[in-house]
Amino acid sequence: MRQFLGATLLLGLTAATSLNAADTAPGKALFEATCVACHGAAGQGNPALQAPALAGQQAAYLQRQLLNFRTDLRGTAAGDSGGAQMAPMAKGLADDAAVTAVAEYLASLPAAKATPALTGGDAAQGAKLYQSKCGSCHGGKAEGNPALNSPRLAGQSDVYLQTQFNHFKQGKRGYQQQDRFGRQMRMMANSLNETELQDVLAYLNTLGAK
Structure with missing residues (x-):
């Protein structure tokens, strides 16, 4: 039996x-x-092409x-x-x-893992900043939260995250009234300065590194 x-x-x-x-x-x-030419056969992304992991x-x-x-x-x-x-x-x-x-x-597909490209940043300080400013939406381990329409950040290229964060600050993302979630992120992006961003990225690299 x-x-x-x-x-x-x-x-x-x-x-x-x-x-x-x-x-x-x-x-x-x-x-x-x-999509594969830019984002890779396994959807792992290509930082050299500014193509994110998917x-x-x-x-x-x-x-x-x-x-x-x-x-x-x-x-x-x-x-x-x-x-x-x-x-x-x-x-x-x-x-x-x-x-x-x-x-x-x-x-x-299995979640992607990234090879950190940026140097510097204080991961310990970044952990505190992340939890106070980002974790309530993106999850305690940057796993994302579908209920809040917040994407996974762990395993994403630090170069890509840096670029997109600055795009939000500069109005290159979240610029349309209909993009409600983009506009929310644009507001949050303006709450971190460059040093704090580097700290948060250093912390995120500890969560999704190869």
Whole structure:
């Protein structure tokens, strides 16, 4: 009886795995055709191209950002060269269903880990700053919080995070009235100075480093 139950459980797990693979297959095909050159075969990102890690990010967040690019809520500000490159790629996806498929595929991948590129910063001080200013939305370990529409930060490139943080401060992100969550982050970005940002990034590197 025990052997039968074990075999039945194994069969169920195998079937579930196959079903999940089948569910994400369309998104994988779209990702490989459209995104892999910049974001990497495993969605790990490419800091040299300012392409963020996408693997393991929340599907809802990825979907929202793709839709923002498609509707010019992001990527049209002067000086945002990375956003300007991303906008036509997002618009190259056929429809909302394609956007959802790509987002769900990326969310199904193991969360990315990053190699720190920035030096300096006080990680201990950054931990205090992060918990007081960022943790209530992005999670105690920077794992993100879907209920608050806050993305995962752990495992993201420090160079990319620095660039995007400064884009919020400079009005290159969160500049459209309809981008409610972007505008919220723009307000928070103005609560940290450059030294404090470096400390927070040093702390985040301890959470998602390879």
